[in-house]
Amino acid sequence: MLFEVKCTDLAARIGKLTTPHGSFETPSFIPVIHPVKQQISPNFLKSLGFDCIITNAYITFKKNEEKARKYGIHNIVNFDGPIMTDSGGYQVLEYGSVGVSPSTMAQFELDIGSDIPVPLDKPTGYGLSYPIAKSYVDETISNIKETIKIIKKNKNNSDIDPAYLSSNGEIWTGTIQGAEHFDLVKYSASVLDKMGFQFFAIGSPVELMESYNFSILSQLIKTTKLTIPNKPIHLFGAGHPLTIPLAVALGCDTFDSASYILYAKDNRYMYSHGTLRLDEMSYFPCCCPVCSYYTVKELLDEDRETRITNLAKHNLFILKQEISIVKQYIYDGRLWEYILQKARSHPKLMDAIYTIKNFEYLQNSTPLFKQKAIYLFEPVDQYRPELKNFRRMLINNYKSFYSDVLLLYPDQSIRPFYLSSIFKNLIDNYSPSLVCLYNPFFGLIPVEISDIYPASHNVFSNHSRDFEVGDYGEFIKLFNSFLKINHFKTIYIIADSFMEKMLSFLQFPDEIELKIENFVEITTKSDQFL
Ligand SMILES: [Zn+2]
Incomplete structure (x- = not known):
């Protein structure tokens, strides 16, 4: 199988992508290397755990055509794992045109043995008017049609599923253009999907990321994912620890960038929460071999080339670390908590959280049951997909069997509540037909289902009760819908400070x-409700 998914959380997935030169685990950062002059050797990248690299087929074609055709790209760059090749689209974006036809590039990429070739596309960039962006999308699609002719002409492996667009096992990349014109993105993605691509790349996001426009980036990824929910998605040009966790959470599987070396050339030092300028730093907040060996001053005193190489190595360690952290959070089912931590690194990332809070598709791939408890801190956590799934279940699939007397009691994190003496005392004192706990994040939790995930698998900050009631819109919506569906005659509310405001x-x-x-009065009167 080309792409296997092992584990999911939000729209993120841990998967395995299989190419003619082996498999690699996703999410994966794919470092860009120059096909001719490499400051960081592919062997070093491999030793860090970067199992796939990307290089530029267009530059290879211009500088090393004959040798590359003769020996293949793996020998040219001295890397025996999967190699993705970009085709010059970036150069098209920079210079307007590259003077090579899409079919020439496609044939070249096949001849040099690329594992993941990219057709020559026409990137939309960001900020184009709708008609111009549309003409770029159409041009990319027409280039891709030429590319497909070449793929079919070269087809020499009859074992390959005819539905797959491949001549000999290589994975062609469907490049989705349209940028901030989301209907063009949708159109572009669905046309490519029908053409038989098994792997897709979102083009043109570099300017969005450079300008920290994470909200539009999120909508761009969402549009793609709604059109292509299951196949692997690459995000071009994403190479910063601030961007990667959000993009993974929204469903991107692979990323490529030359950021590690470009930043190094500019004396920029990546760290988990942003970028620092080397000459403005006093300490290294990192323990990688570079940062353990050098002090800031010692690295600044090195000659330019040594400094660039070492800064680039540090930046790579940070990118590798970021991918590993994200994967662990996916396994633990706590990716939401991680992207919220990241959102504290930059206000524009927090803006993106408020953009994605109502992305319904994140609910569908978040597991209904998880091993570990979830942590709830502040109002934005009411939008966690696990809680949305719980509330959706309560409205769509739950109906109280008896509906005379409903009793509402504040969730005090007593688990399981139905075995507690408080529950027994409530039954004795009020004879309710249904007891529900209320909680700012969940809304209501009928006690009879209070031990299902995540009702009993969470830890919440009591400080959450001090927020303004308007902050908990989901509570209000759920509460009012629940009362409409279940027709109670009497409702007892043991109201704490949160409920009184509510x-x-x-x-x-x-x-x-x-x-x-x-709540305070009845608990001070008698300790049986504490
Ligand atoms: Zn370091």
């Missing part, structure tokens, strides 16, 4: 008899 936002049907008691 009451004016809740809609109780006229015929309901409402009895409100104060």
Whole structure:
């Protein structure tokens, strides 16, 4: 199988992509290397665990055509693992045209044995008017049609599924253009999907990332994922620890960039929460071999080439570390918590969190049951997909069997609540037909299902009760829908400070008899409710 998924969280997946030169695990950062002069050797990249690299087929064609055709790209760059080749689209973006036809490039990429070739595309970049962007999308599609003719002409492996677009096992990349014109993105993605591509790349995001426009980037990825939900997706030009976790969470599987070396040439030092200028630093917040060996001053005092090589190596360690952290968070089912931590690194990332909070597709690939408890800190956590799934289940699949008396009690993190003495005392005192716990993040939790995930597998900050009620819109929506579906005659509310503030936002049907008691009063009167 070309792409196997082992584990998911939000829209992120840990998978395995298989190419003619072996498999590699995703999410994966694919470092860009220059096909002729390499400051960092592919062997060093391999030793760090970068199992796939990308190089430029267009530059190879211009500088080393004959040798590359004769010996193959793996020998040219001295790397025996999977190699992706870019085709000059970036040069098209920079210079307008490259003077090579799409079919010439496609044939060249096949001749040099690329594992993941990219057709010569016409990147839209960012900020083009709609008609111009559309003409670029159409040009890319027409280039790709030429490319497909070459692929079919070269087809010499009859074992390959005819539905796959491949001549000898290589994985062609469908390059999706359109940038911020999302209907063009959707159109581009669906046309390429129908053409038989098994691997896709989102083009043109570099300017969005450089300008920290993570909200538009998120919508661009979402548009692609809604059109192509299952096949692997590459994000061109993503090479920063701030961008990668968000893009992984939204469903991108691979990334490529030359950032590690470009930043190094500019004396820029990557770290988990951003970028620092080497000459403005006092300490290295990192323990990689470079940062352990040098002090900041010693590295600054090195000659330019030594400094660039070592800074580039450090940047690679940081990118590798970022991918490993993200994968561990996916395994632990806590990627939401990680992208929220990251969002504290840059306000524009926090903006993106508020953009993605209602992305419904994140719910569909978040497991319904997880091994570990989830942590809830602040109002934005009410949008966690696990909680949305729980509330959706409560509205769509749950109905109270008896509906005379509903009793609402604040969730005090007593697990399991139905075995506690408080529960017994509530039953004795109020004879309710249903007891629900209420919690700012969940809304309501019927006690009879309070031990299912994640109702009993969470830890929440009590500080959450101090926020303004308007912050918990999901609570209000859930509460009002629940009362509409389940027709109670009497409702007892043991109201804590959160519920007291909340009451004016809740809609109780006229015929309901409402009895409100104060949580502090009843708990001070008797310790049986503590
Ligand atoms: Zn370091």
